[in-house]
Amino acid sequence: MRAGDTRVGELKARQTGDDESMIFPTDTASHCPAEAEFFLHLKPIESIRVQPPVVVPEQTALHEVIARMRVQRLDAILVGYDDGEHGILTERDIVRLLADGGAHGAVGAYASKPLQMLTARQSLYAAQRFMTEQSVRHVGIEDEDGRLTGLLCFADVLQSIEHEYANQLRSALRERDEALGLARFNLRMADRVFESALEGIMVTDRHAKIERVNQAFTRLTGYTEDEVVGRNPGLLSSGRQTPDFYKQLWHSLTTDGHWQGEIWNRRKAGELFLEYLTITSIRDSESEISHYAAIFSDITQRRQAEERLGYLATHDVLTNLANRMLFEERLTHAIVHAKRFGRKVAVMYLDLDRFKLVNDTLGHNAGDEVLKMVAERIVANVRANDTVARMGGDEFALVLEEVDDVRDVGRVARKLLDEVGRAIDIGDRQIFVTPSIGISIYPDDGTEAEDLILLADQAMYGAKSRGRNVFQFFESKMTSSAIEQLETLGELHRALEQNEFRLFYQPQYDLASGRIVGVEALLRWLHPSRGLVPPRDFIGLAERSALTVPIGRWVLHEACRQARRWLDEGFEFGRVSVNVSARQCFTDHFLSDLTTILSETALPAEYLQLELLESMAMNTREEIGILLRELATRGISLAIDDFGTGYSSLVYLKDLPVDTLKIDQSFLTDCGSGSTDDAIVRAIVAMGRALGLDVVMEGVETAKQLAFLQEIGCHQGQGFLFARPQPADQLVGISSRRGAELLAE
Structure with a gap:
């Protein structure tokens, strides 16, 4: 093949500016005068010595490939894939991988694929033009039968020019006049390259x-x-x-x-x-x-950007506290340390009581200031070696290490109740928020980080049921509910390992034409004894645990695989929508996972839409803005789900590269009655049109609701009126026909 995508790749390095450590050959080539191009026109690729291809199987360990390149002093190595294609891994790719700490696994996952090819009889000029236009430094060389025979480096082309110049200089010894002219040309060319770099x-x-x-x-x-x-x-x-x-x-x-x-x-x-x-x-x-x-x-700015992204992957930008991922890492480390030295560890889960009222009455900016002040007060009242994290929204968690007396934990909790509950000055207002705190103890209540977080969360809800603004240790009477959740969590682990999850798909329709414009992928659990488990019985638990990342990756891969199959079958489904959680988005390997999935399934990015909850987009504005802009540059469509249930600011919304708003179905309950919900839906539809966004109404169940949406100009809809979520093989036959039938009624 002569064109393709890259993983680590020379092309990516060229486009992002990540590889600015030397003069690019393609830069120097752009300044070659006509005389140099003349030599390139005359000489075919086969006339110069091309590196023989060194090929390793895609399953070869990356560290073995690195060692081989070092021993053989190779600046690039080819990777043979089981499907017959080749990829390439260069010396600079390895430097970048080592800098990013990602040099693990098989080489096939990191090579640029497919290797771009030229034939041996093409001219060096054609090679130079192709490599310059494609911004690559290596291409494969094939013979007339399509067999890979060599690897051409841009340096080979430049060396060919230098060799030709040397021949001319030798001839010039016999022809003094020509020698002088050629010498001047060489000096002039070298000077141009030197000064223009x-x-x-x-x-x-x-x-x-x-x-x-x-x-x-x-x-x-x-x-x-x-x-x-x-x-x-x-x-x-x-x-x-x-x-x-x-x-x-x-x-x-x-x-x-x-x-x-x-x-x-x-x-x-x-x-x-x-x-x-x-x-x-x-x-x-x-x-x-x-x-x-x-x-x-x-590369100062590049390094600062890398460090910033690394920080965003492990910290909450609003409060500068650890995020959930870093919290779990530190809790796991604290448990290992406590086990070694026979100490206890306390986990606190803190939720602000009725914090929603602050956002309702004063807006997000005031809410953000309250969260920052609460974070400062928590940090100020624990030890320096304790961990404080924002788990999302108005929820915080703490790890108290080296606990000798559980009563000390109670004293810390009481102090936090007092300090967090003090008045917070926002402008000319005084705001009061109180916390409810749940506490679990290692090893008394559990020995795994995931279990301790869940038990502290259970205890926090127990504190709220006691009237709020109190703390609650996990107690045995809570065990029934906690054990049920822990058992379900264990079954979810098994379900992922034994492939018990299924995807159902619900179509989305254009409300003007009846044409299907998208399908939403929805997770279902086919339990071996309980049958099809309702989403409400397991999705919330999965999202609060570490399982949300691997399950989310499975959903993304399966949805993309099915979308590719629909494309091959000629089924016009628009694009497939996949819900992603905040935790999944902010893992440091989310983008690389996404790239791998699209590559493995061969699904073009424009057929994928990612849905993010409105609350997630607003509560993590800086982090999500960086991520969404990167996704948008890759051609992936972005939607805000359950729009209207949060507190989005148009200032923030217009700065996010989203193209779709999905209105929460709760606003359709009394549609057409002149209610406040009607006004909200009308306003969102009008706002979406003004911003050039598609608007999708969720939960359309009656003909009356459909008529109302058509009347106000809503673009798209989905719901039981059109089709219930169903397996992929049942979707194809009904989707477009059902939309046309409804509009004809």
Whole structure:
């Protein structure tokens, strides 16, 4: 194949700017004059020495591939897939994977696939144009029978040019006039490449005295050429690198002829910056080092962005507390430590009583300020080694480590009740919120992190039932409900392992034409003894546990697989909608999982829609904004589910790249009666139209409701009136026919 997607990939690196550590060959090629292109036109690919292909099976462990590339000094290796296709993994892909900590598993999951191909008889000019346009540095070479025979690197093309120039220079020894012209051409071309590069370039003599720098060097460091020529590159030193660091650097230059990596340097103005640096030894005709060439780019902003994303993956942006994922990691670690030393661990689950009233009366901004103040008060009243997390909405959780006396936990809970319950000043108002706190103890109540969180949550509801603004330890009388939930949780683990989950699909219709425009994937559990378990009996529990991530991934994969099958069968389903939870979205591997799923199922991104609850979108605005914008750039449609039940601000909504609003079915109960709900639905539909969004009404069950929605111009609808959720094989026959029948009535 001659075109395809990438996983880690050269193309991705080129588009995102993640790989700015050297001059790209495609950059230099764009400045080649007509004379250079002439040589490329004349010579076919088969006329130059092309690297023989080194191919490893897709199942090969990534660490083995890395070791092999290091031993054989390969800058790229090909990956053979069971379906007959090839992919490629480059040296820079590996550097990026190691930096991201993701170098695990089989190589097939990381290679760019498919490998882009050219034939051996195509010209080098065609190869240069293709590689420049595609922004890749390697292509496979195939013979007339389509067999893979080699791997062409862009450096091979440039080396071919250099070789041709060398031949011309040798001829010029016999023809002095031609020699002079060609020498001038080479100097002119090299100078253009040197000065036009976006990366900083520095050339030193063998004694590391600077001889020349380019304009990008001046832009990145602040030093002009006159200020640095004759000086040692140490003038840029930040002082952050140890002597051993430089010892290893020079050892690599001496033995390998090159070094590359990250290094902190200092600009002329004193500002520190992180650069990706490549240094190459240049040898003369006698194989002695005559010069060193250093090429570098400023990656400070990229590193800051990576660190920010890493922080967002483990922290709540509003309060700067740990999020649920980090909380569970720390609780697990605390349990291991407590088990080793015979100590106790307390888990507190804290929920603000009637916090919804704050949002109802004062709005989200005031609610956010209250949450931040509550977070500060909780942190101020526990020890530095204790963990405080925001679990979502108005719920917080704490891990109290090294507990000797459970009565101390009660004293902390009492202190939190007093401190959180104090008046909070918001502008000229005083706001009072009270907490209800549930407590579980390791190992008295449970020994697993998931169980302790669930039991503390149960105890918190017990505190609310006692009148709120109290704390409650988990008690044996709560055990019946807790045990039932723990048993269900265990069965859910088994259900995932034994493939007991099923997806049902409910169609969405265009209310003007009756055409099906989408299907929503809905999770069902086919229990071996209880039959089809209603969603209300297990989905809430799954979402509160760590299972929501693997179950969510299964749903996403299965929905995409089915959508691909419908495409192959010619069934026009619009797009498949999948609900995703906040916990699933904010795992650090969500985007990579999504990319893998779309690749494995071969489903184009435009056929997938992700649905997020309105409360999730509003409570995690900064994090979700970053994620949604990334999803939108990949062509994935985005919808806000249960719209109208939260407190969305139009200011925030217009800044999110969503294209669909789904109105909660609760607003349809008294439709057409002139009720407040009617006004809300009309307003949402009008707002959606004004913002250019599709509006879907959920829960359409009667002809009266359908007529009301058509009257107010609602775009789309779904509900029992059209079709109940059903297995995929039953959906195809009824979907479009049912919509047309309803509109004809």
